[in-house]
Structures are given as structure tokens and as C-alpha cells.
Amino acid sequence: MEIYRGHIVYSKNKDELVELTNGYIVVTDGIIQGVYKDLPKEYIDNKVIDFGNGVIIPAFSDLHVHAPQYPNRGIAMDKLLSNWLNDYTFPLESKYKDLEFAKQVYQAFVNDLIKHGTMHAVILGTIHNPATDFLMDLLENKGIQAYVGKVNMDKDSPSYLIETTDQSIKDTKAFIKKHINNKYAKAILTPRFAPTCSFKLLKELGKLAKEYNVPTQTHIVESLWEKEEAKKCFDGCRCDMQIYDETGLLNVQPFIAAHFIFPSEEDIKLLKDHNGYAVTCPDATTNVIAGIMPTGKLIDTGINLAIGSDISAGSYLGIYRQVASVVRLSKLKQFYEPENRTVHFNEAFYMATKSGGKIFDKVGSLELGYYFDALVIDGLEDSFMKLSPIQLVERFCYAGDSHHIVHRYLRGKEI
Amino acid sequence: MEIYRGHIVYSKNKDELVELTNGYIVVTDGIIQGVYKDLPKEYIDNKVIDFGNGVIIPAFSDLHVHAPQYPNRGIAMDKLLSNWLNDYTFPLESKYKDLEFAKQVYQAFVNDLIKHGTMHAVILGTIHNPATDFLMDLLENKGIQAYVGKVNMDKDSPSYLIETTDQSIKDTKAFIKKHINNKYAKAILTPRFAPTCSFKLLKELGKLAKEYNVPTQTHIVESLWEKEEAKKCFDGCRCDMQIYDETGLLNVQPFIAAHFIFPSEEDIKLLKDHNGYAVTCPDATTNVIAGIMPTGKLIDTGINLAIGSDISAGSYLGIYRQVASVVRLSKLKQFYEPENRTVHFNEAFYMATKSGGKIFDKVGSLELGYYFDALVIDGLEDSFMKLSPIQLVERFCYAGDSHHIVHRYLRGKEI
Numbered sequence: 050m051e052i053y054r055g056h057i058v059y060s061k062n063k064d065e066l067v068e069l070t071n072g073y074i075v076v077t078d079g080i081i082q083g084v085y086k087d088l089p090k091e092y093i094d095n096k097v098i099d100f101g102n103g104v105i106i107p108a109f110s111d112l113h114v115h116a117p118q119y120p121n122r123g124i125a126m127d128k129l130l131s132n133w134l135n136d137y138t139f140p141l142e143s144k145y146k147d148l149e150f151a152k153q154v155y156q157a158f159v160n161d162l163i164k165h166g167t168m169h170a171v172i173l174g175t176i177h178n179p180a181t182d183f184l185m186d187l188l189e190n191k192g193i194q195a196y197v198g199k200v201n202m203d204k205d206s207p208s209y210l211i212e213t214t215d216q217s218i219k220d221t222k223a224f225i226k227k228h229i230n231n232k233y234a235k236a237i238l239t240p241r242f243a244p245t246c247s248f249k250l251l252k253e254l255g256k257l258a259k260e261y262n263v264p265t266q267t268h269i270v271e272s273l274w275e276k277e278e279a280k281k282c283f284d285g286c287r288c289d290m291q292i293y294d295e296t297g298l299l300n301v302q303p304f305i306a307a308h309f310i311f312p313s314e315e316d317i318k319l320l321k322d323h324n325g326y327a328v329t330c331p332d333a334t335t336n337v338i339a340g341i342m343p344t345g346k347l348i349d350t351g352i353n354l355a356i357g358s359d360i361s362a363g364s365y366l367g368i369y370r371q372v373a374s375v376v377r378l379s380k381l382k383q384f385y386e387p388e389n390r391t392v393h394f395n396e397a398f399y400m401a402t403k404s405g406g407k408i409f410d411k412v413g414s415l416e417l418g419y420y421f422d423a424l425v426i427d428g429l430e431d432s433f434m435k436l437s438p439i440q441l442v443e444r445f446c447y448a449g450d451s452h453h454i455v456h457r458y459l460r461g462k463e464i
Numbered sequence: 465m466e467i468y469r470g471h472i473v474y475s476k477n478k479d480e481l482v483e484l485t486n487g488y489i490v491v492t493d494g495i496i497q498g499v500y501k502d503l504p505k506e507y508i509d510n511k512v513i514d515f516g517n518g519v520i521i522p523a524f525s526d527l528h529v530h531a532p533q534y535p536n537r538g539i540a541m542d543k544l545l546s547n548w549l550n551d552y553t554f555p556l557e558s559k560y561k562d563l564e565f566a567k568q569v570y571q572a573f574v575n576d577l578i579k580h581g582t583m584h585a586v587i588l589g590t591i592h593n594p595a596t597d598f599l600m601d602l603l604e605n606k607g608i609q610a611y612v613g614k615v616n617m618d619k620d621s622p623s624y625l626i627e628t629t630d631q632s633i634k635d636t637k638a639f640i641k642k643h644i645n646n647k648y649a650k651a652i653l654t655p656r657f658a659p660t661c662s663f664k665l666l667k668e669l670g671k672l673a674k675e676y677n678v679p680t681q682t683h684i685v686e687s688l689w690e691k692e693e694a695k696k697c698f699d700g701c702r703c704d705m706q707i708y709d710e711t712g713l714l715n716v717q718p719f720i721a722a723h724f725i726f727p728s729e730e731d732i733k734l735l736k737d738h739n740g741y742a743v744t745c746p747d748a749t750t751n752v753i754a755g756i757m758p759t760g761k762l763i764d765t766g767i768n769l770a771i772g773s774d775i776s777a778g779s780y781l782g783i784y785r786q787v788a789s790v791v792r793l794s795k796l797k798q799f800y801e802p803e804n805r806t807v808h809f810n811e812a813f814y815m816a817t818k819s820g821g822k823i824f825d826k827v828g829s830l831e832l833g834y835y836f837d838a839l840v841i842d843g844l845e846d847s848f849m850k851l852s853p854i855q856l857v858e859r860f861c862y863a864g865d866s867h868h869i870v871h872r873y874l875r876g877k878e879i
Contacts, residue, residue, distance in 0.1 A: 120849040123859035127791045127809045153848040335792045336862075339799035364788070364862035373779070376542045377750040384754030385800045394542045433568040434535040444538035447751075447779035450865035 051076045052092055055100030056438035059107050059415040060403040066395040068438040076421040079461030084415055103427040104438050107413050108168035109368035110405035112328040113307040113357025115173045116184055117142050119158040121361040126336050133337045142175045143210045151180035159187055165367040166424045166454045169409045171196045171266055171305050173239050176212050178220050188234035194409040198239025198266055199224040203250045218253045225261045242268040243279035243292055255297030265298040271308035272338050290319040299323040303408040310340040321352045330359030331374035337362045341382040345390035355405030372397045372446040394443050425456035466491045467507055470515030471853035474522050474830040475818040481810040483853040491836040494876030518842040519853050522828050523583035524783035525820035527743040528722040528772025530588045531599055532557050534573040536776040541751050548752045557590045558625045566595030574602055580782040581839045581869045584609045584824045586681055586720050588654055591615050591627050593635050603649035609824040613654025613681055614639040618665045633668045640676045657683040658694035658707055670712030680713040686723035687753050705734040714738040718823040725755040736767045745774030746789035752777045756797040760805035770820030787812045787861040809858050840871035
């Protein structure tokens with residue numbers, strides 16, 4: 050049993066951000082047994098690990114990140130989407146046919162993910178099985194809860210980064226089977242997005258989803274162009290989400306819809322009815338794509354929401370900065386489209402922790418029964434003005450960096 | 465004489481970002497004598513300070529920052545502008561009547577400014593002379609080139625943070641005279657903005673500007689509300705900038721127009737004709753104000769442009785992050801208002817260094833004759849993919865933090 054003392058901040062629900070000043074968390078076998086304002090008498094003789102003015106918060110969940118694009122983070126950010134894809138992103142992704150290159154990048158990527166306090170993630174690989182297998186094994190061995198996808202793309206892709214439909218299916222099946230007994234890092238189907246996947250491929254993926262009970266991640270209505278392209282998938286296609294409905298890919302949870310910037314009413318209904326997740330990647334959608342998710346509206350529909358770093362369209366791996374960006378961009382969205390509303394800090398923090406964490410096993414909060422997947426943040430307070438624990442967390446999201454994370458716990462073990 | 469070796473990146477002009485891989489900078493008495501690809505023979509026997517893979521860049525200039533708001537950085541960021549002002553900002557500013565409080569904050573503020581690589585700044589204080597005098601003395605003693613303003617506000621302000629017109633003028637005059645012989649930190653007139661200044665006050669400030677040759681900073685068309693309020697300043701007032709023209713405040717350079725989000729053609733013409741500066745504070749204008757400067761358009765008019773952190777409407781003191789935000793927000797502006805264009809990284813970096821630096825003495829570039837006010841950034845490269853020096857600087861702006869600044873030089877002295 051371990052007992053931790055410090056300020057404590059976690060989301061109970063989207064509206065309620067709980068704060069305890071100098072509280073206690075009791076953990077046994079990596080699982081939280083209780084969170085207390087005052088330490089119960091029964092524990093009074095136990096050793097207490099005291100974080101002083103540090104704030105204990107849940108570790109973050111990143112629900113959309115391209116691991117192979119990690120080498121391009123923070124470069125070419127003033128390019129057009131088409132240039133960024135064709136001159137930077139696709140050429141880089143093609144390098145993952147070289148397993149040795151992949152090993153170097155993926156090790157650095159996973160270390161950096163942890164450094165930034167992200168302990169749970171939904172990750173896109175590339176079309177290459179050996180590289181993506183390596184990434185999966187790495188996460189599994191570290192005990193990081195993740196969904197990892199071997200990417201599918203069999204049309205309208207560069208000649209050096211494309212598969213045949215048959216090879217794509219064959220490789221996907223091999224990928225699923227190879228990792229089927231994993232405990233932490235699991236396979237997820239990853240059709241890149243409608244414009245690069247034939248309807249035949251998507252239907253075959255739908256069969257795999259059913260046969261192996263594997264969920265799906267993809268990009269949904271990420272741009273006005275993509276929204277229109279998606280409709281060319283099959284005759285009579287009305288919207289992007291319908292494609293995944295028709296092919297059976299919505300039937301296994303969680304369905305991860307990255308970006309979701311321009312959803313139609315039907316897109317929203319389909320995602321909600323299948324308990325799917327809309328994942329906003331605010332910096333990414335301003336860096337290389339143009340548009341802002343109608344986050345406030347979507348929150349009010351009751352749909353599941355989460356946040357992604359979307360490296361390397363996004364430039365920063367820390368989800369905490371994206372929490373700030375979600376709030377910030379919601380204000381701009383409201384300015385330009387007044388039917389939208391401001392997303393509040395507690396809502397954005399909930400998206401990054403408890404809401405996104407729901408697709409994994411018992412993570413994202415600091416309540417009874419959750420794993421102690423947690424961070425201690427410190428060095429954010431001033432001597433001249435007292436801030437509340439919640440204000441310290443807000444400051445961390447707006448003005449912090451990875452150096453403010455002074456401890457990282459994964460299922461109760463410091464890493 | 466000191467000779468520094470490392471990668472070198474600086475702006476020659478808005479379009480040309482110079483990069484040297486493993487170049488040399490020769491500095492004598494704090495002034496750059498030359499920048500070389502290969503070390504000239506005459507220096508071959510001199511000791512060279514080698515920064516390895518570090519990149520030498522000019523120190524940043526922050527042209528709009530509220531020092532007294534430093535304790536509020538990164539909090540209350542999801543509030544409305546009116547709540548943020550009345551519940552957080554004004555109450556905090558009123559505390560600077562307490563000189564001891566001011567001393568603590570301003571020392572921390574200046575240290576943090578330097579930590580983030582900002583060596584030149586245009587700073588707003590509060591209405592309180594002793595506190596603002598302290599800030600001025602602190603900067604002067606550290607040798608930081610700055611303009612510092614005692615704020616003027618004599619109407620439509622909270623009862624606990626307002627001056628009479630006479631007191632405001634008297635205190636401003638005393639402030640100017642007290643610091644008139646300063647070498648580095650100089651007085652700047654600081655009418656808060658048109659809505660909180662009577663026309664009489666502004667006219668009196670115009671007289672002081674002329675008498676003491678003191679320039680002016682203020683907020684210009686920072687919101688649609690303010691744009692309209694400004695027109696109530698005097699009968700027949702057509703635009704915000706006209707107020708400062710009528711009162712003679714445009715006649716001393718540099719005139720610093722913070723935000724400049726909604727300028728009319730006349731605002732632009734007046735600012736340009738008086739060689740003034742439009743200062744964008746991108747995070748700030750999305751955090752608490754709504755709107756994006758038409759930066760691309762303004763660049764194309766040839767107007768002077770610079771960047772401000774605008775603490776605490778802005779949440780982060782590092783101007784490098786704002787360089788990224790300028791690019792990012794220009795893409796959103798273009799999305800919503802397609803007559804605007806993307807601002808490129810070289811343009812935003814120029815704004816943050818050479819352009820903003822022009823209002824000070826010989827800073828903002830690494831060319832011959834400039835002070836060696838410089839930073840060395842490091843720890844941004846990966847082992848698995850080579851980046852150019854410019855790409856490393858771009859990554860620093862998008863994904864870096866103050867820990868990537870490994871050396872800081874002020875007129876050739878490491879600080």
C-alpha cells in the first residue's frame with residue numbers, strides 16, 4: 050500500500066472538476082482505494098509520500114497521434130495541407146519499410162509520450178507491418194494502454210506508399226492475429242481516410258472487425274475537401290460516417306473519429322448512436338488543416354469527446370497544451386460562428402483525462418477503483434499570489450511544459 | 465574579442481531568413497564584427513567558443529506585455545473579456561499601490577522574461593508611480609533595453625483603479641523626468657486605451673510627448689466594441705488612430721499599437737505614415753479577446769509589425785511560441801476571411817526579432833554592427849533525421865520551451 054499526499058485535481062464529470070488542497074490518495078496494487086481530505090485513522094501509521102505543493106492529476110490520454118510522423122514535429126508548419134502531405138508526410142511514412150529506422154523513431158516517440166505525461170494513446174502506424182509490430186510490442190512491454198493501427202491505403206496514394214487491396218487485408222489480418230493476446234496494446238483497424246481507401250477494402254475491414262472484434266480509427270470530415278471526397282465512396286453516399294456504418298466498422302467500440310470538424314447531422318447521429326468518439330486536435334487543425342471542431346455543440350449533444358496531439362500536423366506531444374487550445378479555439382469559433390459556445394476549462398480537461406480514458410481500462414480519473422495512472426505537476430506557483438490547485442492545473446495547460454511534470458505513475462509504479 | 469561557433473539563423477529582412485551550418489560570429493565589446501561560414505585566417509589562433517549543434521539566434525523583442533498581470537498568467541482563460549478584466553485583471557492591478565508586492569512580482573517577471581529569451585520589451589505598468597519606477601530601475605540596472613509606461617486611466621475605470629486627470633498628468637510628468645537620463649529602460653506614454661482616457665488627458669499627454677520627446681503605446685482596435693467606443697472620444701472621431709493623431713501622440717516614434725485587429729483604412733494609413741508598429745498578440749486575442757490581426761495584409765502594406773506576449777491575456781511569456789501562433793492563426797483567418805493570406809514562418813520570426821528590435825538600439829539580428837543579444841538553442845535535433853538550422857528554429861517555436869535556451873547573451877555578456 051502507498052499513500053500519497055499533495056493537492057489533488059481530477060474530473061468527476063464534464064462539469065465538475067474536483068480539487069482537494071493537501072489531500073491523500075491511498076493506492077494498493079496500483080489501484081486507488083480512496084481519495085481523502087484528511088487521512089483516515091486506519092492509515093495513520095503508514096508512511097506517506099508527500100509531494101508538498103505538487104498537484105496530483107490523472108495521466109493524459111491522446112486519442113489521435115501518428116507515431117511515424119514524430120520526426121517531422123514542428124517543421125513545415127506554414128505549408129499548405131497538400132504540400133505538407135506530399136513533400137513531408139508521405140515521404141517520411143514511406144521510410145518505415147526500413148525497420149531499423151522505425152525502431153529508432155518509435156523508441157524516441159514512446160519515451161517522449163511518457164515524458165509529456167501521456168500514458169494512454171490511440172496511435173496510427175504506417176502500412177508496414179514489421180515497423181508497426183515493433184511499436185505495438187514496445188508499448189505492450191512498457192505496459193502502456195494503447196490502440197495501435199497498421200494503416201490501410203489502397204487508392205489515390207503516392208506510388209511509394211500504397212498497397213493492393215488484397216495485401217492490405219492480408220497484412221491487417223496478420224497484424225491483428227499477432228497481437229491478439231496482448232494485455233495493454235491492442236490492434237485497431239486504421240483505414241487512413243475515405244479518399245485513400247476503396248469501398249472493397251473497407252468492406253473487408255468490416256469483416257475483420259466482426260471476426261476479431263477489433264475497433265476502428267480514422268479521420269472523419271477533417272476538411273471541406275474530405276467531406277466531399279468521402280461521398281464518392283459509393284453511389285448514394287450521404288456522409289463520411291455512413292461509409293463506416295455501411296461497412297460494419299461502427300459496430301465494435303470504440304470507433305475513433307479524428308478531427309470531426311464539419312460533421313453533418315447524420316454524421317453526429319451515427320457517431321453518437323454507436324458510442325463513438327469525436328477527437329479534436331486543435332493545433333493540428335490550425336497548423337495544416339483549416340477549421341475548428343464545433344466542440345461546444347458536440348459536448349451539448351452528449352457525444353463522447355477526447356483530444357489528440359495529432360503529431361505531426363500537431364506540433365506538440367503534450368496533451369495539456371491542447372487542453373488550452375481547445376478552450377482558445379472555441380472562443381474563436383464562437384467569434385466567427387456565433388451559434389457556437391466557449392468550451393470551459395473543466396470540459397476540456399475532462400476530454401483529455403476521464404472522457405478519453407474511458408476507452409481504456411480504469412484510467413483518466415483519481416476516483417476509487419481507477420488505476421493510479423497519475424502525474425505530479427509542480428513549479429507552477431508563485432510566492433506572491435496563492436493559486437488554487439485547479440488554477441495551478443490551468444496554468445500548467447496554458448504555460449507549462451514537460452519539466453513541470455515531476456513524477457509519473459503507471460498503475461502505481463513510478464516510471 | 466570572442467568567437468562563437470554554431471549553427472546561425474537570423475532574419476535579413478521579412479522574406480529572407482539566413483542560415484549558416486557551423487558558422488562563426490566574431491564579437492568585440494558586445495558588437496558583432498562579422499558572421500562567417502569559415503573562420504577568416506586572421507582569427508585562426510583565437511579561442512573559439514563552440515556550441516556544437518546549438519543554433520545561435522537573435523534574442524526576442526516583446527512589444528506588448530503587462531508586467532503587473534504576471535501573477536495571473538495562465539489562469540481564468542475561459543472567462544469573457546469583461547469578467548476577466550473586472551474579476552481578475554483590474555483587482556490585481558490595484559495591488560500595485562503596495563510597493564512591496566510590486567517588487568516581488570517585478571523581480572520574478574524580469575527574471576522570467578530573460579529565461580524565455582526576451583531581452584527587449586515594451587512594457588505596461590500600472591497607474592502607480594513607485595511600483596513602475598521600481599520596474600524601470602530594475603530593467604535599467606540589468607541593462608535590458610525597454611520602454612516602460614506608467615498607465616493613464618481617468619474615466620470608465622473601477623473606483624479602486626482610476627486617477628483624476630490632473631493627478632494622471634502630474635504623475636506621468638514625474639515618471640518621465642525621473643528616468644530621463646536612463647540608458648536602457650525609457651519612459652513611454654501609456655494611455656490604457658481610448659475608452660478609459662478622457663480627451664483632455666490625451667491632449668495633455670500629447671503636450672508631454674512633445675515637451676520630453678516621449679513615444680506612446682496603447683491598445684488600438686483590439687475588439688469590435690473598442691473600435692466603436694473609441695469613436696466617442698470626440699465629436700466627429702472617425703477611428704481609433706485619429707485620436708492619437710489629433711492629440712499629437714503619433715509624432716514621437718515609435719508609436720506602439722497593440723492588437724490592431726480591426727483597423728480601418730484610415731487606421732492603417734495613420735499608423736504607416738507615422739512609422740508606427742502594429743503588434744499582434746495572437747494567443748491573447750484568442751484567450752480573452754476575439755479576433756485575429758489581418759497580419760498578412762498588413763505585412764503587404766509595408767507597415768512595421770511585431771509580436772507581444774500580452775501577459776496575462778496571453779498566457780506564455782516566450783515570444784517563440786507566439787511566432788508559431790502568428791502562423792497558425794493566419795491560416796484560420798484565411799479560412800474564415802479568404803482575402804487574407806498565410807503568414808510564413810520567416811515573416812513571423814522577422815516580426816519577433818529584427819522588425820520588433822528596430823525600435824531599440826542595434827538589436828534583433830546577427831549582422832555586422834548589431835549587439836550580440838543572442839540565444840543559443842539546443843536539444844531540438846533527433847538522431848534519426850537531420851534538420852536544417854532553420855527547421856530547428858521552427859521546431860523550437862512550435863514545440864520548444866525555455867529549457868531549450870541553453871545560453872543567453874546581452875551585449876556580448878552571458879547572463
